[in-house]
Amino acid sequence: MSETILVTGAAGQLGQRVIHHLIETYKVAPGQIVAATRSPEKLAGLASKGVATRKADFDDAASLEQAFTGIDRLLIISTDALDTPGKRLAQHKAAVAAAAKAGVKHIAYTSMPAPDNSLVTFAPDHLGTENAIKASGIAYTIIRNAWYHDNYLHSMPHNLQGGKWYSATGDGKVATISRDDCALAIAAALAAGTSESATYTLTGAESLNNREIAVIVSEASGKPLEVVDVNDEQLGQGMRGAGLPGFVADMLVSADANIRAGNFDIVTEDFTRLAGKQLQSLKDFFVAHKAALTASDNAGGH
Template identity: 40%
Template sequence: MIAITGATGQLGRLVIDHLLARVPASNLVAIVRDPAKAADIAARGVTVRQADYSDPASLATALSGIEKLLLISSNEVGNRTNQHAHVIDAAKSAGVKFLAYTSVLHADRSQLGLAEEHRQTEAYLTASGLPFAILRNGWYTENYAASIPTALAHGALVGGADEGRISSAARTDYAEAAAIVLTRPVEPGSIYELAGDSAYTLADLAAEVSRQSGKDIPYRDLTEEAYRTLLIGAGLPEAFASLLADSDAAASRGALFDDSGELGTLLGRPTTPLAETVRQTLGKD
């Protein structure tokens, strides 16, 4: 039995899609906070179990009989280390034989502010004694593609990454990688540095948006504080605005770059090109 936490999230749903192409639905368990949001998953024959990262008792029940577990990192920044520890402890108690964890690219040396909780989780997982694999996911191209409608509306793509090169891949690429690791023999303790085959700057992204949309969309680079202020002014919560501004600033120093090609090698195919994600975002056939 293979379980996926956070199964109704954007990544979790894609992981289930890729797992269903490899194993019977009867072998899968979707662990979710709100089963009502997983009705479509259940309709595909996947067992749905309720649990919350902050509720150890619910995790113990949900992980009963599970052999392999994908721990998709929590989205509650600032509380993730404790939440992940609850899952790891429950997995160990339940006799889970293998746990894969979605970390962040180069977590051991990353300048990203959000990397610290990943480092702490990796250390906790290593000390747990559980057989594990760490999926150090790079940036999702969708993280930046989400800004395309705003860029088109205002006539410019705004960010704070300067000329930093970003080796992103589509979310489905990372989801497929997770499905592969969960369904193939993997050496315990394996760490995968996962990123797109090619890198781009935000100016390159703006140029691609311009090319496909037929509109002139330049890239406007801001300082970290100026970008944070702009995001708050646009209505984002301060904590989230700070995280995005910090991430761009770290990207300007190379935090989102990787040229190992490890993701494409694991997939056995090229990662999704930037141009394809832009095309999908623009709704082009």
């Protein structure tokens, strides 16, 4: 395959892993990969491997069109502009428009499970972006990433120190997946060179409720963990009290509400379909990250 693949958000955690898997796992030549970000100087490590780097600023449509010129396959990794409602969707729409102008042949996009049936604050960004991509007429691969195993590493060290996990998910279940496994499947989709349009939902192999997750965390860390049920208001107040910005607290509360409503209780085999292997279970992930879970200096939890 001699297509040129561009990855936006290439300095971010997901972007770095996607490019790693393109080169190391799927043996895509570095010269066929373009890494793009607001600050290309952060990509020196990739440039030294032979990956081309370009500046792509989602707030500057001209820079996007310039970055996407000569690109066959574009991966738009959703931006982190969550503090201003509507900003992220505007950025994504600008990227889709720029891709159309630049003559990109295929767009891949990182979305979330069931964005059309979601209580999560940022779900409309994803749904609106998916619709913009479909309306562009460009062939697409939409990859809906479930909640990451990795997200628990922000709060679990703090929870384990006190032995309590305040949760508003009730009996709701979620099938989480590691960020690295998402990157692996995304890289597989990019490297496959398909001209078909498709939507995949990447989830874990089993859906778990908070008490089942607490048992796994406890066994992996060797520390007791009790789930304490709270309501949305209590959860939001606790997070704000711990110093989280309001929009982050609101987002996390909405994610718990979405789990409680059953909207994240989705299990697919799309990961195996794309990557052709078994994914890392939550248990194996926690065992592999035991040091991070039990780090006593992570008292803030984020």
